[in-house]
Amino acid sequence: MACPVIFSQIWRFVAPGLYSHEKRVVVPFSVLSSLCFLGGAAFGYFVVFPPAFRFLVGYNNEFLTSLPAVGEYFSLATRLLLAFGVIFEMPIFMVFLAKVGLVDVAFLQRNRKYAILINFIIAAILTPTPDVVNQMMMGIPLIVLYEISVLAVWAFGKKGFSGFDDAMPPSENTSE
Secondary structure (H helix, E strand, C coil): CCHHHHHHHHHHHHHHHCCHHHHHHHHHHHHHHHHHHHHHHHHHHHHHHHHHHHHHHCCCCCCCCCCCCHHHHHHHHHHHHHHHHHHCCHHHHHHHHHHHCCCCHHHHHHCHHHHHHHHHHHHHHHCCCCCHHHHHHHHHHHHHHHHHHHHHHHHHCCCCCCCCCCCCCCCCCCCC
């Protein structure tokens, strides 16, 4: 709930040092990045969290009853929200890398099989429960996000990055 205030303070600190063309890039980037993070957190909470929690309490039987503590519940929820919020930033991050010139559509298409492997490794690391179902519930969205990233790089990565290509102000010609 404090994020709007924190981001406002960060913006007030950074904005005076930016040129107007850099501000035009930062504002949409920040809004899209926030929306992607919130969408990922919502996906994690509404889609992934219920089966993950059911898995954890699924070992109940006549001899064993699961009684999770409130701290464990919030810890699981927080880790899932943060993990899914971060992974939903992938399209924004890939467009940024394309604008900087580190990746392009051909590179992303050529390395798709490696990306799938890396996505499932990331899913295995980030999921708080060690079961395959929850890892798949993170791995499959990562693959979908990778494909969205390829489309986003195709759509937005072709043009020059107006925020960093022209980071320096035009120099005046003093050789007159």
